[in-house]
Amino acid sequence: RQLPQVPARALGVSVTTEEIRQELDAILAPCPIQWQTPGARLLRLKNRYHNPAELGPDRWLGLLGIMTARPIDGPMMLVSFGTATTVDTIDDHETFLGGVIFPGVSMMQSSLGAGTARLPVAPMPAQVWPSFPQNTQAAIAAGIVAAQTGGVIRQWQQVTEHVGRAPLVFVTGGARAAIMPELQARIDSFSVDMGFGTIPLIESESPVLDGLRALAQHSTDA
Numbered sequence: 001r002q003l004p005q006v007p008a009r010a011l012g013v014s015v016t017t018e019e020i021r022q023e024l025d026a027i028l029a030p031c032p033i034q035w036q037t038p039g040a041r042l043l044r045l046k047n048r049y050h051n052p053a054e055l056g057p058d059r060w061l062g063l064l065g066i067m068t069a070r071p072i073d074g075p076m077m078l079v080s081f082g083t084a085t086t087v088d089t090i091d092d093h094e095t096f097l098g099g100v101i102f103p104g105v106s107m108m109q110s111s112l113g114a115g116t117a118r119l120p121v122a123p124m125p126a127q128v129w130p131s132f133p134q135n136t137q138a139a140i141a142a143g144i145v146a147a148q149t150g151g152v153i154r155q156w157q158q159v160t161e162h163v164g165r166a167p168l169v170f171v172t173g174g175a176r177a178a179i180m181p182e183l184q185a186r187i188d189s190f191s192v193d194m195g196f197g198t199i200p201l202i203e204s205e206s207p208v209l210d211g212l213r214a215l216a217q218h219s220t221d222a
Helices: 018-028 057-069 105-115 136-163 176-193 207-218
Strands: 010-012 033-035 045-047 076-081 084-090 095-103 168-172
Touching: 010 018, 010 207, 018 033, 045 057, 057 076, 057 084, 057 095, 057 207, 076 136, 076 176, 084 136, 095 105, 095 136, 105 136, 136 176, 168 176
Parallel strands: 010 033, 045 095, 076 168
Antiparallel strands: 076 084, 084 095
């Protein structure tokens, strides 16, 4: 309402309830929101999901965001450390191969606290953890970091073997700071052993919004 011109349309991504989407529709009325749903293709990005509509639109638009953020010739991974952790891959032909989803950092913390009698919710400072933590809070934090890092490394290895090239890794999400030091150390170790050299992680603050921006810029009525 404060813009010099009234927007003619809006692009939206939502993984929440239909009720909240309807509330947002009402707030922006009469400007219609075009809610994005995954399909077989979006601009240059192709989708190999068996049922494209089943894919989360945030994952789909996030992949478009990293793919269009810079000219890159090669495979890419987008790792999102949110409520859930998602690890998605684009191959060197701009095709989304698929991905994995597992509980995020906060879910692992809370599940240990709720499901056990005496384990605390451990703080998660950003650091590389020792191999043998010697207090309970460090053991919990290191275990969570190990689980998160292991899931990402597993996918990194799968991509490298499938494509024959080491993927660039884009990292987003509010819980990423706690994982990145360990993840960077492990990826560097594997990458150097495989002859690819070190591969710096690339932080992406808002890949979903970057994807929406790319879509808006390429729309015929933008």
